[in-house]
Amino acid sequence: MEESERYQRGWQKLKEIDGEAGERVIESLRDIAPDFAKYIIEFPFGDIYSRPALDLKSREIAVVAALTALGNATPQLKVHIQGALNVGCSKQEVVEIIMQMAVYAGFPAALNGLFAAKEVFAEREDAA
Amino acid sequence: MEESERYQRGWQKLKEIDGEAGERVIESLRDIAPDFAKYIIEFPFGDIYSRPALDLKSREIAVVAALTALGNATPQLKVHIQGALNVGCSKQEVVEIIMQMAVYAGFPAALNGLFAAKEVFAEREDAA
């Protein structure tokens, strides 16, 4: 069944990229909007992230940049800083991407992105 | 002299990434805000893009993503779609980055990014 394949492919991709942080997001939707949890797995992860024409590291660079620039989705930025590290970015590369956003979205956006990265890096140290 | 080095390094970097489109931006500022032209060369290009810890292709992926997501700077997005192609992204990779922004900034932002890319790709064909 086609749909089920999208879901399964998406679920694998979500776990590969976002790990436990991604699973917690899905879990937190179960009572209020279970269909939205299903859509997240199917469309962003099953359709978009699964496309072969761009590697996952490049995709996460794009997402960390965009969420830093938009500046209104800190929890998702933190999940994707994790994601970037999970798929091969170094901490220094994450810092570089966020710093570059000072040019395109202003210094406050970059500052808040750096503080989010600082928290994520500390959590990973604690978990290590 | 330190400042002059930043300026020269920045000017080389701007030409490498944005080519003629970048030079035209600088030129268009000469009468209204010449110091701002100088700052653009020195800070974004002389300081940020010249940092060795992230390659230029990754930097342009980040910028195309952010400008697509912000959605309020189409001229600059077009310059950086050119920039991305100039430093090694394929057209398909540019399209993938922009499509991915549908997930993070909505379908209208991605649509408008794709239309900007379509214009840039056509201009390059004409120039070829």
Place this chain on the structure above:
Amino acid sequence: MEESERYQRGWQKLKEIDGEAGERVIESLRDIAPDFAKYIIEFPFGDIYSRPALDLKSREIAVVAALTALGNATPQLKVHIQGALNVGCSKQEVVEIIMQMAVYAGFPAALNGLFAAKEVFAEREDAA
């Protein structure tokens, strides 16, 4: 007196839509910007919400959508999720409006809107 009518009409409308949450916002402004409290009652509520050409339920659908999409005013979004429920939206309808914003403002905006709704729904359960 004309102004006094606007104020009285606005105050009734604010209580009808936002209930105690709205009154608390007004109260919180008394020391720092009492005139701004007056303007809120007069213009948004006395002028705009009091216009007969669109029903209150439709107005709250519009506001929940806009605040979810903008994503930078969570306290006000929560007040208006309350407002939407107060003027006739079901919880499921609120969830649908917010989910739809994934298409127009991205999945993070919709996610954060759903988490705001989850908090508001829980508060109402506790108050029941």
Place this chain on the structure above:
Amino acid sequence: MEESERYQRGWQKLKEIDGEAGERVIESLRDIAPDFAKYIIEFPFGDIYSRPALDLKSREIAVVAALTALGNATPQLKVHIQGALNVGCSKQEVVEIIMQMAVYAGFPAALNGLFAAKEVFAEREDAA
């Protein structure tokens, strides 16, 4: 086949809501990003707009509000002003929704929304 059902359901829904304006958007993507055209039909229209728990008129109220507030997607706002009129909003209701955005996103956003509506209303008169 599940996917094909989503696509067919989405295509019908897109034509019902956005009419020819929607079809033109899809057509304009055929050369640059045909898969994105497919995703637009499948996810926003096949999945979201097809959900029965909120009527189409309410969905279009939400979208016109959000796109007016975001203010960076005028072509899409115009398509959805058409859409709102197509699924049962009166011109006056569209004007009310946009005016209300002055409160939540500022007077410039509302002004630009009204000017977009003015253009759409004029086009429909011409086409009548």
Place this chain on the structure above:
Amino acid sequence: MEESERYQRGWQKLKEIDGEAGERVIESLRDIAPDFAKYIIEFPFGDIYSRPALDLKSREIAVVAALTALGNATPQLKVHIQGALNVGCSKQEVVEIIMQMAVYAGFPAALNGLFAAKEVFAEREDAA
């Protein structure tokens, strides 16, 4: 009558600040949303700009900064660059305000603000 006083005070203030450009905005609303024209005169100009606790030059500095930073309301930015010049800002001061937005909203926002200023300055030369 209180309301009429607000309207008259607002109309005088709008003409003082925005001059003919402001009158044209009001005129352009007469057919589609005449009440919105009235609200613009009454609330922003009759209430806010008429408050004595901040001078008009400081108010226009604030507005040029905000509209440059938001970046999605170019027509209104141009009206207020006119306004800033009308109430005592020099061209150089306008340029400084816009340049400063590079720090808080990014270089593209500042660039687009400078290009808007360039157009306004040229129009004033032509009209002189």
Place this chain on the structure above:
Amino acid sequence: MEESERYQRGWQKLKEIDGEAGERVIESLRDIAPDFAKYIIEFPFGDIYSRPALDLKSREIAVVAALTALGNATPQLKVHIQGALNVGCSKQEVVEIIMQMAVYAGFPAALNGLFAAKEVFAEREDAA
């Protein structure tokens, strides 16, 4: 050495405007992105704020307006409300600037700006 002069000039300017709050921001970057701390001192403060063509009070009016309007950088808004008070704005003037943003970015942006100001004013009272 040119660079060192920019740094020293910037550091003096940062202390003059933002005081201890600014120094804490710089300090907080030392471990994660020391170069970004250096850039903040050099470009915004050493280059932009040090330009003589606009006084510091006008610059802080512009920044408080922009950060209130953008609405996604509360910590930086609070630092600059402090900054505005440090370089000569009265509390009432700060309140007026923020209130005016209701017109250009909506009432929620202005409300959240006023609540930020309320916190800053309280902290200053406590420190007095």
